[in-house]
Amino acid sequence: MMFNPTDLLRPHLKQLVPYSSARDDYKGKDGVFLDANENPIGSITEENWNRYPDPYQLELKAKLAEIKGINAEQIFLGNGSDEPIDLLYRAFCEPQTDEVIINPPTYGMYKVSADINNVKAKEVLLTNQYDLDTQALLSAIQPNTKIIWICSPNNPTGNDVSLEKIEIILKGFKGLVVVDEAYIDFADRPSFTTRLNEFPNLIVLQTMSKAWGLASLRLGMAFCSPETVAILNRIKPPYNLSGLTQRTVLNALNNLEKKDQMVAEILENREELQNELEALEIVKRVYPTDSNFYLVKMKDAKEVYLKLIEKQVILRDRSKVVLCEDGIRITIGTKEENKKLIEELKKLSN
Ligand SMILES: Cc1ncc(COP(=O)(O)O)c(C=O)c1O
DSSP, X not given: OOOOGGGGSOGGGGGOOOOOOGGGTOOOSSSOOOSSOOOSSOXXXXXXXXXXXXXXXXXXXXXXXXXHTSOGGGEEEESSTHHHHHHHHHHHOOTTTOEEEEOSSSOTHHHXXXXXXXXXXXXXXXXXXXXXXXXXXXXXXXXXXXXXXXXXXXXXXXXOOOHHHHHHHHHHOSSEEEEEOTTGGGSSSOOGGGGTTXXXXXXXXXXXXXXXXXXXXXXXXXXXXXXXXXXXXXXXXXXXXXXXXXXXXXXHHTTHHHHHHHHHXXXXXXXXXXXXXXXXXXXXXXXXXXXXXXXXXXXXXHHHHHHHHHTTOOOEEOTTSTTOTTEEEEEOOOHHHHHHHHHHHHHHHO
């Protein structure tokens, strides 16, 4: 039978009457707009922001579709990736009834969002090589399992999980498979967006917060089947992306070169940093990465973390995270920042 996400939808949402506005009926740009209780005079700022933004961000999606080589109907945009993560729970997971599967150690919001939505997140640990345990994953699936969350490249371990294993899950699971590619620009492989037409149950998450350097603007992207996009559109807050975000990102997308330059610089710094870290006596292991950070195992990680905070170098202590014992996550900084980091770590090595 053909996969249809509507079959997975929470029952009460099948009858939902979504919010509508007069601008669903009138699409023109010119007119006397007396429908939305806006201020007709202008804004208190120099630039005018007095009109509500496009709820479906069509101009932005058209540009993204061109860049990603997919259809605009396969794109959902949210206020950071955290919004589609939350909306997927709200659309498909009945509280206290449905389940999802996560693969710790992984990005924390899949579990936090499950907890907020009162949905059980079943944990299937990654292997010791930080790869998917496909056998354990497939046997953890129950009739009420709605979503499997896969993060690749994975946070906090940094590595891509094996792509063949993702494919096994996509083929072996009748629910939704999310592949979170927040760090894809730092990985040397094609995105799973190239496989969307093959797998109607695939949802690829990406973000403008990492390689594009726009974390403050909050823009997360979910690439998936048009049917899944339509479901998310029905339950999202009407104006979830500000006009400022839409306009700024649209301009940014015309500057792909700058993004590529920044990524190249970060990759160069990443390589340098690896060598410097590995030379340190307190460093036990630098894990291979496909992202803009390293997971590093250190002697006395917690101590290192606290000592570096005193020096105003802030790392992410992951030493209490399962399979990350003694682990610290280090974002690749600028050359100067990395130099300061290494200087401070050297002092601790003495
Ligand atoms: C794997 C992963 N997904 C999503 C996000 C969140 O991205 P956004 O800033 O778009 O909410 C992060 C942020 O650290 C992340 O590591």
